[in-house]
Amino acid sequence: MLKTFPKGGVHPPETKLSANEAIQVLPIPDSVTIPIAQHIGAPSTPVVKKGDKILVGQLLAKSSGFVSANIHSSVSGTVQKIDNVPDSSGYKRQSVIIKVEGDDWDENIDRSKEVKDDISLSKEEIIKKIFDSGIVGLGGATFPSHVKLSIPKGKTAEILIINGVECEPYLTSDHRLMLERSEELIVGTKILMKALGVGKAIIGIENNKPDAIEKLNKVNDNSSISIEALKVQYPQGGEKQLIKALTNREVPSGGLPIDVGAVVHNVGTALAVYEAIQKNKPLFERIVTLTGKSVSKPANYLVRIGTPISAIIERSGGLPEDTGKVINGGPMMGKAVNFLDAPVTKGTSGITIMPDEESHRGIIKDCIRCARCTQVCPIGLEPYLLMTLTEKSLFERLEKNDVMDCIECGSCSYTCPSDRPLLDYIRLGKVTVSKIIRARRQQ
Amino acid sequence: MNKLLTISPSPHLHGDASVKKIMYGVIIAMIPAMLASFFYFGIGAVITTLVAVVSALLFEYLIQRFMLKKPSSITDGSAIITGILLAFNLPSNLPVHLVIIGAFVAIAIGKMSFGGLGNNPFNPALVGRVFLLISFPVQMTSWPTPIASRLTYIDAETAATPLAIVKEALKNGEPFSQIIKEIPSYTDMFIGNIGGSLGEISVVFLLIGFVYMLIRKIITWHIPVSMLGTIFIFSGILWLVNPESFADPVFHILTGGAMLGAIFMATDMVTSPMSIKGQIVFGVGIGILTVLIRTFGAYPEGVSFAILIMNAFVPLINTYMKPKRFGEVVK
Numbered sequence: 001m002l003k004t005f006p007k008g009g010v011h012p013p014e015t016k017l018s019a020n021e022a023i024q025v026l027p028i029p030d031s032v033t034i035p036i037a038q039h040i041g042a043p044s045t046p047v048v049k050k051g052d053k054i055l056v057g058q059l060l061a062k063s064s065g066f067v068s069a070n071i072h073s074s075v076s077g078t079v080q081k082i083d084n085v086p087d088s089s090g091y092k093r094q095s096v097i098i099k100v101e102g103d104d105w106d107e108n109i110d111r112s113k114e115v116k117d118d119i120s121l122s123k124e125e126i127i128k129k130i131f132d133s134g135i136v137g138l139g140g141a142t143f144p145s146h147v148k149l150s151i152p153k154g155k156t157a158e159i160l161i162i163n164g165v166e167c168e169p170y171l172t173s174d175h176r177l178m179l180e181r182s183e184e185l186i187v188g189t190k191i192l193m194k195a196l197g198v199g200k201a202i203i204g205i206e207n208n209k210p211d212a213i214e215k216l217n218k219v220n221d222n223s224s225i226s227i228e229a230l231k232v233q234y235p236q237g238g239e240k241q242l243i244k245a246l247t248n249r250e251v252p253s254g255g256l257p258i259d260v261g262a263v264v265h266n267v268g269t270a271l272a273v274y275e276a277i278q279k280n281k282p283l284f285e286r287i288v289t290l291t292g293k294s295v296s297k298p299a300n301y302l303v304r305i306g307t308p309i310s311a312i313i314e315r316s317g318g319l320p321e322d323t324g325k326v327i328n329g330g331p332m333m334g335k336a337v338n339f340l341d342a343p344v345t346k347g348t349s350g351i352t353i354m355p356d357e358e359s360h361r362g363i364i365k366d367c368i369r370c371a372r373c374t375q376v377c378p379i380g381l382e383p384y385l386l387m388t389l390t391e392k393s394l395f396e397r398l399e400k401n402d403v404m405d406c407i408e409c410g411s412c413s414y415t416c417p418s419d420r421p422l423l424d425y426i427r428l429g430k431v432t433v434s435k436i437i438r439a440r441r442q443q
Numbered sequence: 444m445n446k447l448l449t450i451s452p453s454p455h456l457h458g459d460a461s462v463k464k465i466m467y468g469v470i471i472a473m474i475p476a477m478l479a480s481f482f483y484f485g486i487g488a489v490i491t492t493l494v495a496v497v498s499a500l501l502f503e504y505l506i507q508r509f510m511l512k513k514p515s516s517i518t519d520g521s522a523i524i525t526g527i528l529l530a531f532n533l534p535s536n537l538p539v540h541l542v543i544i545g546a547f548v549a550i551a552i553g554k555m556s557f558g559g560l561g562n563n564p565f566n567p568a569l570v571g572r573v574f575l576l577i578s579f580p581v582q583m584t585s586w587p588t589p590i591a592s593r594l595t596y597i598d599a600e601t602a603a604t605p606l607a608i609v610k611e612a613l614k615n616g617e618p619f620s621q622i623i624k625e626i627p628s629y630t631d632m633f634i635g636n637i638g639g640s641l642g643e644i645s646v647v648f649l650l651i652g653f654v655y656m657l658i659r660k661i662i663t664w665h666i667p668v669s670m671l672g673t674i675f676i677f678s679g680i681l682w683l684v685n686p687e688s689f690a691d692p693v694f695h696i697l698t699g700g701a702m703l704g705a706i707f708m709a710t711d712m713v714t715s716p717m718s719i720k721g722q723i724v725f726g727v728g729i730g731i732l733t734v735l736i737r738t739f740g741a742y743p744e745g746v747s748f749a750i751l752i753m754n755a756f757v758p759l760i761n762t763y764m765k766p767k768r769f770g771e772v773v774k
């Protein structure tokens with residue numbers, strides 16, 4: 001029996017159209033737009049100004065706190081302006097716009113292809129370097145990685161979990177990364193183990209990627225790293241679900257993985273860590289899947305941060321005629337895009353293009369109390385109830401019914417036969433409840 | 444790139460479940476038992492089923508159209524289910540006008556007065572049935588004999604149900620071991636060759652529907668199994684205590700709509716609890732009440748009342764029987 005999380009979950013069609021497409025390097029665009037806030041936490045402070053000449057890998061904006069991250073340039077050229085530019089959801093964000101001239105890299109970056117295996121830096125140096133390199137969670141959450149590596153007093157890390165699950169339908173960037181950059185991924189894992197001081201790491205991979213599992217098993221030369229196949233079940237890649245599936249430890253309600261001694265990093269993050277530590281290369285490019293049923297060439301690209309989304313779409317044959325929706329990320333948790341020229345950021349794991357016929361929701365009907373939402377909720381919540389309580393503004397009861405534990409996986413909305421927008425309402429409810437909680441703490 | 448894009452929050456996918464699929468799935472599951480009722484009771488069963496379904500649909504349509512002024516939902520299949528379930532709970536010789544009254548009460552009072560599908564606390568078909576049973580006790584307790592009554596309707600030859608025979612005889616102090624010889628065999632009960640309402644007689648065909656619904660994941664096993672298990676264990680204990688004055692557990696399971704209730708009525712998702720724990724409590728409650736009513740109450744049959752009583756407890760069960768939360772902090 002394959003390992004999995006014990007409760008709930010759904011199995012949407014996997015539709016991994018680009019699984020067999022090797023990673024291609026996307027040509028550098030004429031100009032890039034690099035937002036100074038690409039992570040969870042405080043926006044960074046720009047350290048360049050209009051007219052500055054920039055090299056690839058040069059610092060553009062400095063981290064402005066513990067939970068924040070440096071931003072580096074992905075191209076060489078001249079800073080055209082620093083301006084507010086819409087992101088993919090249409091919100092204006094302060095960004096550095098650089099006109100591209102050539103491709104001149106900072107000379108400290110090691111551009112050789114050779115895999116460097118020996119880790120010379122100390123634990124503290126590694127964490128410092130990860131911070132300097134602007135590394136954030138590349139699975140989509142974009143939480144600054146050095147924060148996860150700085151273990152709070154009183155807690156101990158016992159196990160490192162590398163998330164190669166990629167349970168989102170359509171997306172294949174992590175899959176290709178595990179296949180094509182396996183050696184570097186293993187070294188990255190060792191670096192993270194050293195940074196945490198743990199003696200054990202597990203790389204968890206859904207069983208629909210047998211080639212990646214096989215490849216990693218082949219190149220893995222360290223007996224304290226194990227590669228585990230997991231059942232294909234959404235949301236297997238949710239942090240709490242993954243920890244439970246692999247270690248049988250249950251992160252307490254309201255708690256963090258470190259409360260059960262676990263630290264989870266995405267495979268993309270582990271690769272970025274490798275490049276930062278062994279190659280001196282800050283985070284300025286990432287692998288992005290461009291996919292969709294009507295896309296003529298679904299593919300995986302290595303993309304410089306700041307490249308317009310539209311440039312990737314063009315590269316894959318342009319926006320299909322029947323496009324109804326473009327998603328930044330996968331279809332279960334991604335965000336709808338309303339500005340196609342918005343830049344790729346550190347959190348862009350893929351762009352999914354949905355045909356019009358699959359872009360609309362069904363008509364909302366009354367709840368028939370079928371309990372399907374409750375059965376599929378991986379957290380054991382009662383989505384139908386949370387929706388009703390939000391509708392009725394019964395926030396106290398909403399909090400008592402653990403609304404804040406919702407991981408927003410969307411399994412409930414996905415499964416509801418009455419097409420009820422459960423997660424929409426739950427999100428609304430969470431916003432108000434978290435305000436109430438904050439107000440209470442301040443008192 | 445310019446194109447009007449749809450914007451909505453995640454998830455951007457929807458599974459293939461729909462209210463219609465669930466409802467028509469239940470209807471398909473009821474077909475074997477329905478055909479069995481046509482086989483055993485012939486014309487009467489066909490008339491009763493047709494009248495019940497057509498009038499359920501008609502009342503739902505009329506009420507939505509003229510009283511609620513809402514778009515009609517009769518195509519969602521739920522009124523058809525109520526119609527078939529009502530027919531399943533009626534004798535095949537019930538006069539047409541009573542069937543129509545039953546359908547009216549089921550739809551108008553049992554369902555629409557609460558706001559339609561999803562909002563009704565009680566199983567609509569059972570509301571219709573219990574109304575008829577209380578208002579027209581004579582017509583509602585005369586049962587045509589199977590097969591022999593195939594070609595007749597109102598004037599069908601009748602016989603008491605096994606449950607009624609046993610209840611009466613036990614009350615008169617006859618030992619169960621004697622009574623059992625005078626009623627149809629358990630095999631007849633299993634295949635449906637006994638007197639009773641349309642849908643309750645053929646255990647085997649009800650079970651086929653049950654398996655179908657389990658495979659299609661329309662319902663889960665928790666309510667039927669906990670309910671039948673409880674009936675079996677509770678009546679079994681009574682029987683072990685005194686085998687001569689109580690009917691044996693197999694008899695209880697095979698007769699009097701226990702199967703019909705467990706498979707198609709207690710599992711009505713609208714009127715049953717949400718959590719697995721709650722569903723088991725619900726099933727056990729129905730089981731206990733059924734045996735209590737059957738053995739100690741005035742009516743020989745207890746399933747309908749038991750389900751309706753437990754329907755009333757569903758909000759309470761939902762409040763106290765929560766699913767286990769992930770990462771629940773043990774206090």
Ligand code: SF4
Binds near residue numbers: 411413423426
């Ligand atoms: S309530 Fe939250 S955690 Fe549960 S299924 Fe819905 S989105 Fe997922």
Ligand code: SF4
Binds near residue numbers: 366368419422
């Ligand atoms: S899945 Fe939809 S219809 Fe079923 S109980 Fe939940 S909200 Fe109600």
